[in-house]
Amino acid sequence: MPIDRNELRRVMGHFATGVTVITTMNKDGQMLGLTANAFSSVSLDPPLCLISVDKKAESYGSFEESRVFTVNILASDQEALSRKFAVSGGNKFEGVAYRIGANGAPILNGALAYIECKLYAAYDGGDHTIYLGEVQQAEITESKPLLFFRGGYREIGD
């Protein structure tokens, strides 16, 4: 019998992660972003990382349209940004401080790190699509990470 989806979500929620906002744009140049914790480093040579995007997300089609995305790793004081980008609809960038990066996607001010990617490959992942990005540019700042564990936001306790 397949595992119940709520139980699967509960079990997966025991894997502590950081929190990112993935940004990109659509064919009209409109900026898009969504909160995501399905992010991983994949390869150093070539430099690759992956994200997994829900096929029902409003931003879904834009990853293959623009063929670029930027992973903004959120800092511990950016929980409100995480909540904002986890709700579909409207212009999520209103009132948000950002700049446009070299790949054309927004970089959020105050992020712990950002990783600018060019789309390298896309794979079917059930109700999600897994996008591999080739890292073009990346930068870190000195701050603490925002964490997500068992359905709640956390901070490193040191």
Ligand SMILES: Cc1cc2nc3c(=O)[nH]c(=O)nc-3n(C[C@H](O)[C@H](O)[C@H](O)COP(=O)(O)O)c2cc1C
């Ligand atoms: C902590 C957290 C992690 C999330 N991780 C992902 C993820 O990895 N992939 C995804 O597609 N949605 C993820 N979501 C849900 C999206 O942020 C949410 O569906 C969002 O509204 C999608 O935005 P859009 O419809 O404007 O594209 C996550 C939400 C939260 C709060």
